Amino acid sequence: MLNRTADADIASRAGAIVEGHRALEGPLLPILHSIQDEFGYVPTAALPAIADGLNLSRAEVHGVVSFYHDYRQEPAGRHVIKVCRAEACQSMGGEELAEKLLALLGLDWHQTRADGAVTIEPVYCLGLCACAPSAMVDGEVIGRLDHDAIAEIARGVNA
């Protein structure tokens, strides 16, 4: 019962978001970004409202959600760490630092810790390649990562 109420609430909020984007050409990605901003992920319960609003099938909407790395199908941790694993960061020892961070957090890539404190994701380039290695923690960019910076990031999410 509780779930049904929650789903109805998600559907109605999603419906309002769809309405707000109706005037756009190609509105689906902006809608999904707004949904993710609103809920922290793209809830399955939001898909019928999007599909109805855009005259698409639910499968089509699901296909788009699942194609893009950004869209989460479940909530992320309170902190989100994105670590660049692309070549410029590799050239500055980024992989070793990333491994260390994973060990400090006790996580593997794409995992959220059981206590919901933190999610860690790989990212392929933040455009900070001349101050590599780099990461983004809760939207803040960090360059020239070293062992101290990695330890500080881990402390920050544990606090």
Place this chain on the structure above:
Amino acid sequence: MSIRIFVPGDAGALAVGADKVAGALVSEAAKRGLDIEIVRNGSRGMFWLEPMVEVETEKGRVAYGPVKSSDVPGLLDAGLTDGGSHALNLGLTEEIDFLKRQTRLTFARCGITDPLSLEDYRAHGGLKGLEQAIAMTPLDIVTQVTDSGLRGRGGAGFPTGIKWKTVLDAQGAQKYIVCNADEGDSGTFADRMIMEGDPFVLIEGMVIAGIATGATKGYVYTRSEYPHAIAAMNSAIEIARKNNVLGVSVLNSGHAFDMEVRVGAGAYVCGEETALLESLEGRRGIVRAKPPLPAHKGFLGRPTVINNVISLASVPVIMEKGAAFYKDFGMGRSRGTIPIQIAGNARHGGLFEAAFGMTLGELVDDVAGGTITGQPVKAVQVGGPLGAYFPRALFDTPFDYEEFAARDGLIGHAGIVVFDDSVDMLDQARFAMEFCAIESCGKCTPCRIGSTRGVEVADKIRRGEEPEKQLALLTDLCNTMKFGSLCALGGFTPYPVMSAINHFPEDFRPVPMSQAAE
């Protein structure tokens, strides 16, 4: 009059503490009763000096860097506001060798102006190109762009003017200008720097493209990994609308043009133009077969110009100063300037805009000054994750589309990632395949399956399982991917792989069992 102090708001500067430096300057100045004005400019592109603080003096702008917030009291004690001497004083910004050696046409204002001040933009030559364009016929604009020799700076190097001509000639009630700002290549950040440091130049370039082709609507498709660029572009578009640079009658010319920013969702393949259009329309970013060309049937099936940020941002200077001026720079069929991005393990990493023709060696050894780690350079990857690895033996290759192609490489979006001698090229070849597997859109088999098989084969070579046979298999796989893939993702992944095999064969030899066991 207050003293103007510049602290970059570029993401590259923010990543190394620019906000803290700006905050420290404000609070220290207040304590001392100094009347200062902080301008959050773009970056000059010298990232090893970031955060680089500049102060306006009678002699010109004096730079300090790299500045930590804890340096601020000492800098003010040393008379930073008058350009006073200090260990971090770099002298006049314009005299810094890295900047002095450049030819900044596209990046003429980046790092100099306040990115969100249209007055500042105008005061530094902005909108002159657009004013010229308004006085011309669409065909004359297109001809001028064609004559300048400008080629697509996204990597493909297709002549921009020819694309524009196709759209100009195409019939359609609604045409579009789409800016490909999906800068996903590792080692590149020129698009990001322009969007954050001089967003009006991109807007101006897009408006000119609109007038030239009859398009009235533009989209900038950029990456969710670039929140600062998105914010800067959105603010600049608002300002441009208020000042009639965008709207129903651009600068009262009677030409309508408006634009908006669209944000991708973390798919590298959306940098491919047809996948980008699919994504913009709200679908999975799956590559379209060509023809039809986007110029005929692009966004929503309508005629669409799709150009890279740097191509569009180079148009205003071409309109302002003429095709001949621009074409005068460069070599061979590569005309004008190219903003080269030096990244990774480079001592002096940053943005270096120069005429085509400098050699890779000059850029890596001379301009970048080798590696940060001080170890010898083993390889450089040019052109992003789909670009070839070049060994020192090929450092005489000049920066030119054809010269790079002749050496089985590509300029791409002009990023150079420097690696020192600790790099293992088998690892890099494996990563190229792994990246392709992660990012493949899945439409064509060579890319979708080939990349996964490539990772497996690389792992077998690593384990020493029939390495000779596996190497032959990897080469064969690369051939299949190169000639059988629908787009550059699968088609160009063989570049890093094959260049690693060909130029660094020692890294692909089996490790003797005794050593491997250790």
